[in-house]
Amino acid sequence: MHAENTLVPVEQVQEQGASQGRSPGRGRGRPRNAEADLAILDATRDLLVADGYDALTMQAIADRAGVARQTVYRRWPSKSRLVADMMLSGNLAVGFEAPTDVAGTDPAIDAVRAWLHAAARQVTDASQVAVIRALASVAAENDDDGRLYATFTAPARAHLLALLRAGVEQGGIRRGADLDAAADAMIGAVLFTALTRTPSRPGSLDALADVLVEGLAAR
Amino acid sequence: MHAENTLVPVEQVQEQGASQGRSPGRGRGRPRNAEADLAILDATRDLLVADGYDALTMQAIADRAGVARQTVYRRWPSKSRLVADMMLSGNLAVGFEAPTDVAGTDPAIDAVRAWLHAAARQVTDASQVAVIRALASVAAENDDDGRLYATFTAPARAHLLALLRAGVEQGGIRRGADLDAAADAMIGAVLFTALTRTPSRPGSLDALADVLVEGLAAR
Amino acid sequence: MHAENTLVPVEQVQEQGASQGRSPGRGRGRPRNAEADLAILDATRDLLVADGYDALTMQAIADRAGVARQTVYRRWPSKSRLVADMMLSGNLAVGFEAPTDVAGTDPAIDAVRAWLHAAARQVTDASQVAVIRALASVAAENDDDGRLYATFTAPARAHLLALLRAGVEQGGIRRGADLDAAADAMIGAVLFTALTRTPSRPGSLDALADVLVEGLAAR
Amino acid sequence: MHAENTLVPVEQVQEQGASQGRSPGRGRGRPRNAEADLAILDATRDLLVADGYDALTMQAIADRAGVARQTVYRRWPSKSRLVADMMLSGNLAVGFEAPTDVAGTDPAIDAVRAWLHAAARQVTDASQVAVIRALASVAAENDDDGRLYATFTAPARAHLLALLRAGVEQGGIRRGADLDAAADAMIGAVLFTALTRTPSRPGSLDALADVLVEGLAAR
DNA sequence: TTTTAAGCGAGACGGTACGTCGTGTCTTGTT
DNA sequence: AACAAGACACGACGTACCGTCTCGCTTAAAA
DSSP: OOTTTSSSOOOSOOSSTTOOSOOSSTTOSSOOOHHHHHHHHHHHHHHHHHHOSTTOOHHHHHHHHTSOHHHHHHHOSSHHHHHHHHHHSSSSSOOOOOOSOOOOSOHHHHHHHHHHHHHHHHHTSHHHHHHHHHHHHHHHHSOOTTHHHHHHHHHHHHHHHHHHHHHHHHTSBOTTSOHHHHHHHHHHHHHHHHHHOOOOTTTHHHHHHHHHHHHHBOO | OOTTTOSSOOSSSOSSTTOOSOOTTTOSSOOOOHHHHHHHHHHHHHHHHHHOSTTOOHHHHHHHHTSOHHHHHHHOSSHHHHHHHHHHSSSSOOOOOOOSOOOOSSHHHHHHHHHHHHHHHHHTSHHHHHHHHHHHHHHHHHTOTTHHHHHHHHHHHHHHHHHHHHHHHHTSBOTTSOHHHHHHHHHHHHHHHHHHOOOOTTTHHHHHHHHHHHHHBOO | OOTTTOSSOOSSSOSSTTOOSOOTTTOSSOOOOHHHHHHHHHHHHHHHHHHOSTTOOHHHHHHHHTSOHHHHHHHOSSHHHHHHHHHHSSSSOOOOOOOSOOOOSSHHHHHHHHHHHHHHHHHTSHHHHHHHHHHHHHHHHHTOTTHHHHHHHHHHHHHHHHHHHHHHHHTSBOTTSOHHHHHHHHHHHHHHHHHHOOOOTTTHHHHHHHHHHHHHBOO | OOTTTSSSOOOSOOSSTTOOSOOSSTTOSSOOOHHHHHHHHHHHHHHHHHHOSTTOOHHHHHHHHTSOHHHHHHHOSSHHHHHHHHHHSSSSSOOOOOOSOOOOSOHHHHHHHHHHHHHHHHHTSHHHHHHHHHHHHHHHHSOOTTHHHHHHHHHHHHHHHHHHHHHHHHTSBOTTSOHHHHHHHHHHHHHHHHHHOOOOTTTHHHHHHHHHHHHHBOO
16 A cells, blocks of 8 residues: 555664664663654765765764764764665665556566666666765775675565565466576666666666566566 | 687777877977876776775875876876776776687577676676776766766677677577667676675576576577 | 971861852752762862873863762862862962971071972972963963962962061061062962973072062161 | 164074974975965964963964965964964064163163063053963973973063163172072063962052062162 | 976965864763 | 763864965977
């Protein structure tokens, strides 16, 4: 009904965000302003989307979040770590909504094609482009062996794999195909397209979808 | 015998590198030190590979090139433009060597598979990874609508397309397939793999190759 | 027996130390930890003497006093006020011990000379120097029109004036002399000597004493 | 005729001001903007005099000097060092102008009395007070064993000693007197008066002058 | 041969963000 | 209420890098 339309539930990632060095005696001292965490992440997202990664300033983030600069540094040790966490905080990661009501000969194949369509559309949106580019910068800065990319794309990957597995169940996709590989290829192609922003001949991703789908199809 | 193995001749790309605002008329004053151009590009590459993009400093580049900082700025207007040019200077661009002697049922299909193999190997090399990550950062800064990516991947794209077209000629690949889409997908997937550096389950790209090849195959 | 040797009783000055905004009515809640007052003043003195005024931190003071920072602020409204109070707390104020058994031709003159001797000795002590320098800093911050200086030097001034008046009584010092001026001059010279810490050619203050004494002497 | 009226020539101090780490190959690189040195020192003085030492900001200094903040830091390593140098740069040190045409019974004695008059007047001037208080703060921060005080007061000391020596020559001051001690006492008393800003009972320094002069007088 | 125009090394300069630190206030839970 | 603990707003500090500028010196072609 709506959650249905969201290919991927956006929550659930978290676990490390904004909680450095506060393990022991819980309840000692004034508790952190919980709203500040969110306000900062929101401000970071908004400014990032609006102006891009390197026009992003800790001061500007703090200002927009209505918070002192030090309050940001209390939670995140650096700008790139903040942006990284923001990306993993679920309030942004690549989800790609897609309508499920695509009618075609094979429902699984159609679902994949629909996902690619949606992704292609969404990924060329200016704000998403800014975020994906920032992802590239941030990942390069805190070189974490790709964990950031992996986590960032996890929702999309999970969703896509579910789609493909369903296709295998339903017989539309041949059983031996390496679904992980296909999912990675699609995500890679899509995100890379976003990075390059080659106006991406509208339809280019469709062609990719066709090729992949053809390759996955049973028979 | 070696040049044979290089899928793409690495020279010839450039033409704009290091020649800003200099009337071709071979003016009167002291001529530029031609070695400096190369020394700077080399220094840039070395430092980039060693320390990553943002631990990269104009001063450090100049020092390592044995040159004054201004000498760098005389040739390139900014750091990101220098790095961009370095990447396109043939010095480095993605070529992807591949052995040509892959025997299989279909020579064209085999060639594509071989290319992916080679690319996968080459792209996980530490220095290549550093460069590709820097590419992402630089492209994000330069906001050039993907021209940098396009140029950077041009050699690989050209080579791959040649392979695919040959496949069509020979009948191994079905005529209607969108070869550009397939090439972009492969390059995107390969480079994105490098970005994420998930050691990319050895064989993951093989699986991608299989899927694509299957989708491209005649019948 | 010791108190005899102290030219000035060091207590009694204060009266305002560590009692801000506390209704004398001995309110309802938990009573203040009386030891904390002293511990804080001691910590302040120790750290000041050890590291100087601006390497002095409220946090460090609190830590050394084994107390929370807020406990300090509950008693003193600011760092400079705390330091000011510490200086006036008897804990430290300039007293200048001097032996009373200086035998000379004129007992009053001798007493003054003895006081200057003692002051010179005491004032070059490292810890006293640190305090006097801090005094200068604090007074500069508090902009209290010299009340701090006045209070800080009050014991010494009182003692010195007593000495001089006795001299006038006994005839050793001429009646018309401006004793206040002389006392201020001596104190100023002595403290300024401490500030400059030019090891103050031992004997320099003796010479000052001689000049002053000569100027004050009857005939 | 004017220089005559200035008790102390204000120049000549210098030698270390604003020339850190620039020893070797003179003439290499762009020379420093010589005006900037002065502009910075002037701005420092003006702001210090206007607002006091701790309302003094490197940014404000730079702004007023029409210079980037880094340009200040290129010349002085810290605020206190800058202020210290400013004080020694001759454009501020205590000089104390005094009219020479004081008629009295003894010219030397009169000159000393005139100096004290002038000093007392000058030292209670708001701007001088600010400077002297800053001196106290700065000297406390870069604890240099009083060199700063010594240098700062050097002009006054030199002048005063000259006066006193002339008095000895002319017979107004007795030959055996310790002139250094007397000079230090006068300077100490005067500056300490400034520090305390006890409105310094007008006439208090006159009384000091009388006492000292009496003590120095021949016979 | 003398200009003259540019390259070059060196380093100052304006600007701007960074991350750190200290102050004084506020807010928890505990005594 | 006091207290320990620690978050918070504010604002200065000193550092680093960018891209531009200005010196003195060198190098070659043009006059």
